[in-house]
Amino acid sequence: LDELVGWKSFESRLYFFSIAEKTWNESREDCKQRGADLVIINSQEEQNFVSAHARETWIGLTDSEIEGQWKWVDGTPHSLKKGLWMEKEPNNADMGEDCGKAYGKQWNDEVCSRKFKWTCENKSSLRSR
Ligand code: 2F8
Ligand code: CA
16 A cells, blocks of 8 residues: 555545645645545544644645635635634734644744644545455
């Protein structure tokens, strides 16, 4: 299973943690080339898993279509109430911050063209293979 080298599993899903740093768009493109997409975080447990492997990482959350309407990369709308945002985030600081980044166990909106490590999540569950 050479193609799985470098991936880590959590609750029967697979995650890739980059060593390199890229913009949010470049990161997403890298995930797609791996048959995945940027990570979608559905629980505090999943965030804990991600933060155990990446202190600071792009995640699959963006409001670049409509400012303030945060969506996951699969199109799922994101309710701020359910989010894991840091205090006073998202604040759309600087010239505008439309891309989600996990920092520790919480999220911050960041300028999409900044370069950070990224986390990919495979779309398919190991159990259904
Ligand atoms: O204080 C939170 C704030 O910190 C920085 O802005 C000063 C972050 N921006 C950069 O690091 C470029 C903001 O995203 C963050 O909200
Ligand atoms: Ca911010």
